[in-house]
Amino acid sequence: MQLVVGKIGRAHGIRGDVSVEVRTDEPELRLGPGAVLLTDPASTGPLTVESGRVHSGRLLLRFAGVKDRNAAEALRGTVLISEVDPEESPEDPEEYYDHQLIGLDVVLLDGTPVGELTEIVHLPYQDLLTVKKADGTEVLVPFVSQIVPTIDLENQRAVITPPPGLIDMEQAEVAGTSSAERGEDSEESE
Known part of the structure; x- marks a missing residue:
C-alpha cells in the first residue's frame, strides 16, 4: 500500500535542503533520516532522506545526492510516497491511515x-x-x-x-432571520 506523505516545495539555502508540505500524521516515522520514498513523478526518485529539521514552522529535508540549490529546485512539486504495510495501523486507536x-x-x-x-x-x-x-x-x-x-x-x-x-x-437555517421571516408564528406584545 502506498501512502502520500508529503510534497516538496521551494529550495531552502544553497546546500540542497527543500521545504516539505507534510501530509502524514507521523512525519518522524515516514520522513525521518533513512526513509526511502517513492516519488510522483517517478523519474525523480526514489529519494532517501539524509536529514531533516524544522525551520520557521516548516519541515526542511535534505535527500541523498541532492547537493545544491539547483538540484533541490528541480524537485519542486514532487509528491513523496511511502510504502506502508496494509495491515499496519497507528498506535493510537483514535487515529487512522x-x-x-x-x-x-x-x-x-x-x-x-x-x-x-x-x-x-x-x-x-x-x-x-x-x-x-x-x-x-x-x-x-x-x-x-x-x-x-x-x-x-x-x-x-x-x-x-x-x-x-x-x-x-x-436543511440550512439562514442565520439572522426572524421567526416571522422564516414563516413561523410569533406573538407580539401590544
Whole structure:
C-alpha cells in the first residue's frame, strides 16, 4: 500500500535542503533520516532522506545526492510516497491511515446512507473528509468527533452527525432571520 506523505516545495539555502508540505500524521516515522520514498513523478526518485529539521514552522529535508540549490529546485512539486504495510495501523486507536478510510460508506446516525468517503484533505488545523453523494456531488465533512463520532472499520462505515445544511442545503437555517421571516408564528406584545 502506498501512502502520500508529503510534497516538496521551494529550495531552502544553497546546500540542497527543500521545504516539505507534510501530509502524514507521523512525519518522524515516514520522513525521518533513512526513509526511502517513492516519488510522483517517478523519474525523480526514489529519494532517501539524509536529514531533516524544522525551520520557521516548516519541515526542511535534505535527500541523498541532492547537493545544491539547483538540484533541490528541480524537485519542486514532487509528491513523496511511502510504502506502508496494509495491515499496519497507528498506535493510537483514535487515529487512522488514509487508506483505511477511503472507500468507507458514510451514513447518518440513524443509518441513512449519505455516500462514499473518497478522499481525506489534510489542512494545517483540521482534516476534512470528502464524501461523494449518490447524486455525484461532493461534500467536505470536518473530521472532528462531534461530526464524525464513529469510524467502524469492521463494518466499513463512517457514522456522521452533520449540522443542518452541511449535507443537505434544504436543511440550512439562514442565520439572522426572524421567526416571522422564516414563516413561523410569533406573538407580539401590544
